[in-house]
Amino acid sequence: MKVADGFWLNKKGYEVKYASQPYEIEISKNAIKVLATPGVIENRGMTLGGPNLEITYSSTSENIIKVNVTHFSGGLDNVPHFELNEDTGYIPNINETDDYVELVSGDTKVVIKKGTEWSVQYYYKDRHLTGGAWRSTTYVKESKFTANARMALQEDDEFFNYPQDPHTVYLREQLKTDIGECIYGFGEKFTPFVKNGQTVEIWNSDGGTCSDQSYKNIPFYISSKSYGVFVNSTDKVSFEVMSDTVSKVTFAVPGEELEYFVIGGENLEDVLKNYTTLTGKPALPPAYSFGLWLSTSFTTNYDEKTVNSFIDGMAERDIPLQVFHFDCFWMKEYEWCNFEWDKRQFPDPPAMLKRLHDKGLEICVWINSYIGQRSKLFNIGKEKGYFIKNRDGSVFQTDFWQPGMAIVDFTNPEACDWYKSLLKELFKMGVNNIKTDFGERIPTKCVYYNGMDPIKMHNYYTYLYNKCVFEALEEYYGKDKACLFARSATAGGQKFPVHWGGDCYAEYSAMAETVRGGLSLCSSGFGFFSHDIGGFEATAPADVYKRWCAFGLMSTHSRLHGSSSYRVPWNFDEEACDVLRFYAKLKGKMMPYLWAQAIKTHEVGVPMMRSMVIAFSNDTACKYLDQQYMLGDNLIIVPVMNEQGLAEFYVPEGKWIDIVTKDTYEGGRYYQRKCDYYQMPILARPNSIVTYGEFATNNVVYDYLQNAEVTIYSLEDGKTAAASIYDSEANKLTDITATRSGNVINVTYGKVDKNFKVVVAGTDKSAYAAAGSTSVQINL
Structure with missing residues (x-):
């Protein structure tokens, strides 16, 4: 949602008010509440009008700062809410000085400046993450003329449009970005991987993979500075990623309340761990x-x-x-x-x-x-009230996918x-x-069993x-x-x-x-x-x-x-x-x-398939890579995507080994390699272990320990590599640790009842680990 008209002005048709002064600051055991006024209050007469914003800073999980911005608080409770794992008993540390008040959650904190200047800054330890100052937290009111003009553009879309009443209001936040900072995420987006300069609308659509529409929209982004921001709204959240104000990420939601979380971490893997602690860890697929x-x-x-x-x-x-x-x-x-x-x-x-x-x-x-009208289930759903309805109480139907189809209403427990x-x-x-x-194709002019706002249900339906x-x-x-x-x-x-x-x-x-x-x-x-x-x-x-x-x-x-x-x-x-x-x-x-990496993803929340910048947050070159990725902790995958068979890729520091061709690559460099169909680069990380199984029956469910090859890649002197092996039911069989001292690699593991082999990649050195043993030694 673009409101600015250059640096000084706002677009015609928008009335924009900014949080300008922390007029009152109230401190409780677990929160800081700020009464923000739209101007500096110099006398009592200036307190007679608003809009004032009540902004509450709290934390319900370590390293996550929760921000709630409210204008009017008398709205209806007819909004679906994401199912979040919040600990309402969590107590952050709150500190106050003459100049500021701060709320500290783990190593992440928010600092609110006192006085007549608006400044709210977020830190992880002593590292500045982001923050807002002049013209950051905003109340926006859209004129009747502007709203009608916008809605007129949507009249040809009766099924999936996004209707709003005139005089729509928005709450908007602008968080500052740093020089060279890159923004990623927002769900499944097929546009350029680095989202800088883009407008991102959080609205599920069936648009294929070749447009800015997407099936999976998530109001969450991460930064190359190792923090994340999650906007807690099922509505159509609009993000301007350095595209309205080019030094800021701007996000706006319709209505009188905005809630978001600033999530800190040592690196991006930590940030995603914390985010999935809040929103849920992935289940483990079989x-x-x-x-x-x-x-x-x-x-x-x-x-x-x-x-x-x-x-x-x-x-x-x-x-x-x-x-x-x-x-x-x-x-x-x-x-x-x-x-x-x-x-x-x-x-x-x-x-x-x-x-x-x-x-x-x-x-x-x-x-x-969807239930087509010719389905035998249609009349059952109609009679029982199992379908989304029109405003007049009739069943919502369309011919858009199946003739006369209705849509199951999952807000109805019986449905x-x-x-x-x-x-x-x-x-x-x-x-x-x-x-x-x-x-994704869910109407907005309809009625749900539980009375939820149909616009805010559009994304949440899935x-x-x-x-x-x-x-x-x-x-x-x-x-x-x-x-x-x-x-x-x-x-x-x-x-x-x-x-x-x-x-x-x-x-x-x-x-x-x-x-x-x-x-x-x-x-x-x-x-x-x-x-x-x-x-x-x-x-x-x-x-x-x-x-x-x-x-x-x-x-x-x-x-x-x-x-x-x-x-x-x-x-x-x-x-x-x-x-x-x-x-x-x-x-x-x-x-x-x-399988071990999948279990880690389930338990920790770090994605099994991840971008290079997530795995190497401190490597500047990785910030921009979108044609290669990590598969688990230890493997780079480089899809070949051209008729010439050329793979172009970057390798981080260390000596990486292709697990197929056995070629080695020194890190900190870009490479170009011509590949036949069997040579897509799959590079093993230095100081790592990749375990290969005896895949003998063409069934991926087998004994992952018996006759396995525990392969150690580029283990440096004084370094340690580790791995775990599980059975197909996710029971841990053993932990394996390899440590190099000079030309000797000592490998230790829990006592097991199966035989496996330890291999040092790039050499002819290996050792046989017999059932009942707990260690082997390899001399290089």
Whole structure:
């Protein structure tokens, strides 16, 4: 939301008032409350008008400062709220001097200056993070003329528009940025990874991967200075990232209240740990979900014979396959969703699913939260009041996706139970996973069961939708086996993984869009990420498909899916089968490492797939990298995204080793390398351990310790590397520590009942760790 007209003026049609003086400061046991006036009060006559702002600074979790700005406090309580993990009993330290008052939470603090000058500054230890001064905290009132003009531009969008009444008011904050500071996040954004200079609207939309719209909008950003800001609003939050005032991040919400959190940390990994402590840690997807998924694709024709031809074709070509996904047309056309198999194509679904399970596969099916008028469920939902309604009490319907479709109202507990019961009938047949599509196309001129504001429900709807489905899986299969494949999300949605990147085109530019979208999402608290290998729209050339296979298998989750054509590799060329097999088997072999990293993501909240700047917050070069990423703590992945087969990448300090080609790279430099289809750079971090398993049966669920290879990469004298190995149920089997002293590496581990091998990469040195032992020594 741009309000400024250059430096001195504001745009016509906006009345703008700034917090100018901390007129009164009240200190309680756990908060600082400031009465902020729009000007310096020089006499009693100046107290007769406003707008005054009441600003409360508190903390409900260590290293997180909570800021609440209120103008009018008499509004209705009809606003959905994110489910946050706040400790209302947490007591921060509050200090006061003649010049300032400060609230300290852990190592993060806010300092409010006393007197007649507005200044609020945030610090981590002694490091300045951000802050506001003159013209920062703002009350904005939009004139009737301006509001009507804006709404007139939206009249052609009756379904998904964002209606507002004239005289709309906003609360706005502006937080200062530093020279060279970069801003990231806001959910899944396909625009440039560094968000400086961009306008970011937090409004879920089905816009593909080639626009500024996105399926997963999160009102949270992180800074290269190692702090984060979370705006606690389900509304349409508008961010101007150094684009309205170029030295500030500006954010505004409609209404009379603004709440946000400033989150400190030693580095960006710490910031994300703290953010996910507040909004929720990602659940741990089951181990099998990290294997290869294959889809029927969207509009293709298929029946059980077709499905088996794909599955058998993969087995004949020795390509590991873990999950088979049935997309939309497992149900009869025009009846989505009825949760019933199309008997013309699948006459005996339970028997078919058993046959697929007997082949070692898990099963996923597509759904959404829409009920077409021809579905047998429509009349049930209508009669029971399970659907979102129009303002006159009738069922909201549209032809936009399914003819006459209604939308399930997840604010109604009975509707949730009904929806879960439909899903559980599928689980009884043998369905293991659910792809929760859509959730973005949600109307704003409607009525919910619980009376929530429909505008503020637009983004939040997807949270309730995915939560309902995830809970159904947990209730049936247990908390350790629940797994979604979700497209839409909002803050907190990371608790219901996995999320995939939506509709991308089958070309290299869309690969790059997908990388940027995934890195932005994972910069916003989401731990796991997938995408449609080969692109969704159209059919990729064989060259693009093979490069995308490498990228897809080196993402946390890997799915072959498309729109109008099958994505089995032999439809492209025979070499595509070889490439897919190579990377699927490599990922299977890497499962001990990947699984341990997934468990860390679940427990700590640091994304498994993360940008270079998150992993290397102090390396200036990493601030701008958006064509490579870290997969876990120890591996750089560099997707090849051009016909020339060129990989261009940066390597941080130390000696990095490619786990495939065995090439070494000295850090602090940029490289360019020509790669064949089997040589996408996968570089192991110095002073690290990557554990590889004995992937012998093409099933990614196996014994991750027996005959494993614990590979030590570039361990320097005096340094230590560590790793953990878990079984497929997330039980820790052992911790491993390697320490180098001169030319000797001592490796210690907990007593185990399996044999494994310790290897020093780049040498011919190794040692055999026998069952029952607790250490080995390697002489270099």
